[in-house]
Amino acid sequence: MRTNATIFRLAVLAGAVGVLYITLAQPEAAPPLPPAEADHFAFVPSMAGTRPDGELRVDAADGLVVDAELGHLFDYYLAGLGEKSMAEVRGGIERELERRLKPAPAAAAKRLLGHYLDYKRALVGVEQALPRTGDLARAARARMEAMRQLRPSYFSAAETAGLFGASDARDADALARLEIGQDPSLDAAQKQQKLAQLELRLSPALREEREAPARILHIEESVRNMRAQGAGDNEVYRARAAALSPAAADRLAELDRDEAAWQSRIDAYLAQRAAGMDAAALQRLRDAHFKPDEQRRLGAYE
Numbered sequence: 001m002r003t004n005a006t007i008f009r010l011a012v013l014a015g016a017v018g019v020l021y022i023t024l025a026q027p028e029a030a031p032p033l034p035p036a037e038a039d040h041f042a043f044v045p046s047m048a049g050t051r052p053d054g055e056l057r058v059d060a061a062d063g064l065v066v067d068a069e070l071g072h073l074f075d076y077y078l079a080g081l082g083e084k085s086m087a088e089v090r091g092g093i094e095r096e097l098e099r100r101l102k103p104a105p106a107a108a109a110k111r112l113l114g115h116y117l118d119y120k121r122a123l124v125g126v127e128q129a130l131p132r133t134g135d136l137a138r139a140a141r142a143r144m145e146a147m148r149q150l151r152p153s154y155f156s157a158a159e160t161a162g163l164f165g166a167s168d169a170r171d172a173d174a175l176a177r178l179e180i181g182q183d184p185s186l187d188a189a190q191k192q193q194k195l196a197q198l199e200l201r202l203s204p205a206l207r208e209e210r211e212a213p214a215r216i217l218h219i220e221e222s223v224r225n226m227r228a229q230g231a232g233d234n235e236v237y238r239a240r241a242a243a244l245s246p247a248a249a250d251r252l253a254e255l256d257r258d259e260a261a262w263q264s265r266i267d268a269y270l271a272q273r274a275a276g277m278d279a280a281a282l283q284r285l286r287d288a289h290f291k292p293d294e295q296r297r298l299g300a301y302e
Contacts, residue, residue, distance in 0.1 A: 043092050044083035048291065049258075052076045056100050056109070064105035066112065066162035073097075074116050090117065112159065119154040126150055137178045144171060169206055173198065219243040220252075265289060266301050273302070 042048040054073030057065040064070075077093045084092070090113070097109045126146045133139050148168075151160045180186065180194045202210070222243075223236050231239075233253070240249035269289055273282065286295050 043077060044080040045291075046083060046293065047080065048293075052096055056097075056105075058101065058105050062102060062104060064101070064108040064112075066159050068163065068166045070109065070112070071116070071163045074113060078120070086117075112155075115154040115159075116163075119150065122150055122153070123147065137175060137182055140171075140175050140178070144168075144175065166205065169203060170209070173202065173206060215244065216248075266298075269298075270301060 042050070043052075052073055053076040054069045054071075056070060056073065057067070059065055073096065074093060077089050077096070080089055080092070093113055094110055097106045097113070100106075101109060123146075127143065130139070130142050130146060133142075147164075151164070155163065176198055177195060180191050180198075183191070186194065219240055222239065223231075226236060226239065233256075236256075237249050237253055240252055244252075269285070272285060277285070286298065290298065
């Protein structure tokens with residue numbers, strides 16, 4: 001899985017920047033389904049049910065903290081390009097900044113947003129000029145170097161470190177692993193030795209990030225066993241909070257509720273569908289209870 005994750009990350013790094021792109025109850029016993037409601041708070045329809053990324057922070061002097069979280073907020077809204085214009089996307093980001101921050105740090109964040117958008121536009125042109133190659137590692141290396149050379153034109157050294165430092169470390173680690181794997185001059189033992197050396201050089205933050213998924217899988221396996229033995233939500237929450245953090249336990253509990261609500265809707269839909277209906281009636285049933293993007297998932301249950 002680690003190799004697949006590395007290849008996926010490098011594929012993203014090397015790619016061009018695109019436009020920011022049961023058992024059925026008897027029919028009569030089925031509980032009524034509430035009509036699906038539009039998410040009026042979603043920035044664009046495809047983001048229904050999500051919330052803007054990024055935990056914005058200020059320092060003791062009420063100055064804006066420039067870190068990866070700020071970039072996550074920018075990128076969340078930029079993902080809506082295509083459904084909204086660039087002007088609308090920028091307006092959405094600026095309103096979110098005004099909502100979360102006091103006037104002075106909000107103004108600083110807006111200034112940085114302008115530089116961030118200019119940088120993204122310039123990066124498209126830079127990428128178009130990169131030589132095409134089928135070598136994934138070489139393409140990723142070229143793109144990484146191009147990004148690093150471009151940034152000083154738009155950001156200070158501190159801003160660059162804050163916005164891109166963590167992602168650069170991940171990309172550099174992934175690229176180093178890929179280059180080791182593709183190096184024909186190394187035998188299997190030498191590759192393992194070099195990979196072990198990379199592990200020793202991992203920063204504490206990156207090591208924590210790499211190990212977190214395994215810990216979550218482990219605690220969720222424990223949760224399944226707890227529930228099978230009759231544990232309730234409170235016990236599950238305490239176990240998750242102890243193993244991860246209260247914030248992570250909150251997010252996992254929210255996912256549990258979302259999944260339970262979805263499964264309840266599916267069960268009721270399948271029960272009504274089992275009564276028999278023509279294609280037009282079936283589509284009306286789907287439209288009444290599921291959004292278009294949700295309907296794409298129905299085939300797996302039908």
